[in-house]
Amino acid sequence: MEYSLTSEQEELKDAVIKFAQAELNDDMVERDRAGTFSHEGWKKCAEFGIHGMPISEEFGGGGLDLTTTIAVMEGLGYGCKDQGLIFSINAHMWTNSIPLQIFGTPEQKAKYLPGLCNGDLIGANGASEPESGSDVFGMATTAIKDGDDYILNGTKTFCTNAQVADLVMTYATLNPEYGLMGITAFLIEKDMPGFSISKKIEKMGLRTSPMAELIFEDCRVPAANVLGRAGRGAEVFNCSMEWERSCILASCLGTMQRQLEQCIRYAQTRKQYGKAIGKFQSVANRIVDMKVRIETARPLIYKIGWLKDQGKSADMEAALGKLYTSEAFVKNCLDAVQIHGGYGYMTEFEFERELRDSVGSTLYSGTTEIQRNIIARRLGL
Numbered sequence: 001m002e003y004s005l006t007s008e009q010e011e012l013k014d015a016v017i018k019f020a021q022a023e024l025n026d027d028m029v030e031r032d033r034a035g036t037f038s039h040e041g042w043k044k045c046a047e048f049g050i051h052g053m054p055i056s057e058e059f060g061g062g063g064l065d066l067t068t069t070i071a072v073m074e075g076l077g078y079g080c081k082d083q084g085l086i087f088s089i090n091a092h093m094w095t096n097s098i099p100l101q102i103f104g105t106p107e108q109k110a111k112y113l114p115g116l117c118n119g120d121l122i123g124a125n126g127a128s129e130p131e132s133g134s135d136v137f138g139m140a141t142t143a144i145k146d147g148d149d150y151i152l153n154g155t156k157t158f159c160t161n162a163q164v165a166d167l168v169m170t171y172a173t174l175n176p177e178y179g180l181m182g183i184t185a186f187l188i189e190k191d192m193p194g195f196s197i198s199k200k201i202e203k204m205g206l207r208t209s210p211m212a213e214l215i216f217e218d219c220r221v222p223a224a225n226v227l228g229r230a231g232r233g234a235e236v237f238n239c240s241m242e243w244e245r246s247c248i249l250a251s252c253l254g255t256m257q258r259q260l261e262q263c264i265r266y267a268q269t270r271k272q273y274g275k276a277i278g279k280f281q282s283v284a285n286r287i288v289d290m291k292v293r294i295e296t297a298r299p300l301i302y303k304i305g306w307l308k309d310q311g312k313s314a315d316m317e318a319a320l321g322k323l324y325t326s327e328a329f330v331k332n333c334l335d336a337v338q339i340h341g342g343y344g345y346m347t348e349f350e351f352e353r354e355l356r357d358s359v360g361s362t363l364y365s366g367t368t369e370i371q372r373n374i375i376a377r378r379l380g381l
């Protein structure tokens with residue numbers, strides 16, 4: 001099994017690092033404090049080709065394989081300190097553009113994918129509800145057929161990008177008694193009558209990524225906006241979650257690598273008791289542990305790319321990669337704070353923000369507990 005990148009992939013990764021360092025990091029502390037989404041950063045990333053990387057060239061995408069896409073996201077995570085922006089891009093790509101590419105009709109793809117790739121349209125995913133999070137298919141939002149339309153009623157919560165989204169992928173049940181076979185995926189345009197967004201949801205980290213509730217009140221949606229077949233939305237959701245789980249932490253590999261390099265530099269230059277703190281074994285061991293976690297997480301994530309690029313299932317690997325990398329990310333952020341002592345705790349040093357940003361990774365796209373359940377199931381338990 002070969003995980004090394006080609007020279008073209010390395011060049012692309014280096015290019016995205018330079019682009020991100022130059023274009024995406026202005027006023028980060030202030031933007032985090034204010035919780036401001038960067039429309040400018042969004043557009044610049046789209047122009048760089050990030051939003052459309054895994055989408056077919058026919059619809060304005062880059063037509064890149066997943067391994068290259070993962071390499072670019074790793075570079076983005078290394079160069080870009082705006083984890084909220086990266087998170088918004090991830091939500092857009094994996095839970096909106098990708099399912100549209102896989103399940104969309106030619107008309108749906110032609111209508112939405114070019115705008116999703118060039119950054120004119122922002123995508124979101126509305127699956128979680130106040131009473132059904134992990135148990136997402138226990139949803140209460142209903143879709144009742146009315147002539148050529150469906151009438152949606154219900155509330156979705158924790159919707160990333162909600163306030164800025166032009167197109168929301170959402171899910172509703174045709175009848176709760178149908179169970180999984182009632183779940184249906186819908187493409188919701190922001191101006192559809194009966195669709196609205198609640199006030200902003202404030203959160204601990206990823207504060208530059210907007211979040212709100214979605215409200216459907218007799219929202220009339222044309223049948224042409226069903227994605228896939230009516231009653232087959234569980235398939236759409238599971239597919240989009242596998243993609244999201246597979247790829248959403250690729251950028252964290254880059255962030256962890258940058259933090260490691262920062263910690264090494266600090267441990268080499270910060271002196272206490274007349275010597276560099278890196279000479280104290282307990283500080284050095286912490287940095288070694290950070291390195292071990294990165295070297296364990298990276299092959300897990302690239303293996304997913306390798307499998308999917310060969311058309312193989314990466315169901316189990318996606319859960320392994322998501323589980324391990326998210327937990328490693330939180331631990332590495334904590335280590336980075338500790339290695340920098342009191343300075344690590346201070347906003348100006350930016351590790352406290354990255355720690356807050358990292359915690360969400362054990363929750364979104366299926367919590368750590370749910371990833372363990374998936375792996376246990378695959379192991380026959």
Ligand SMILES: Cc1cc2nc3c(=O)[nH]c(=O)nc-3n(C[C@H](O)[C@H](O)[C@H](O)COP(=O)(O)OP(=O)(O)OC[C@H]3O[C@@H](n4cnc5c(N)ncnc54)[C@H](O)[C@@H]3O)c2cc1C
Pocket residue numbers: 091124125126127128129132133134135157158159160161206360363364365366367368369370373
């Ligand atoms: C930053 C962020 C962004 C998000 N973005 C989106 C988005 O764009 N769209 C969207 O639809 N949702 C989004 N979510 C919601 C996310 O998918 C849910 O938070 C997640 O699925 C968990 O659901 P819940 O919060 O209702 O927790 P619950 O499901 O109520 O879980 C509570 C606790 O119980 C545990 N638990 C639940 N069931 C089991 C089980 N069977 N076995 C073991 N433990 C279990 C959980 O792991 C957790 O620790 C986002 C969440 C976060 C934090």
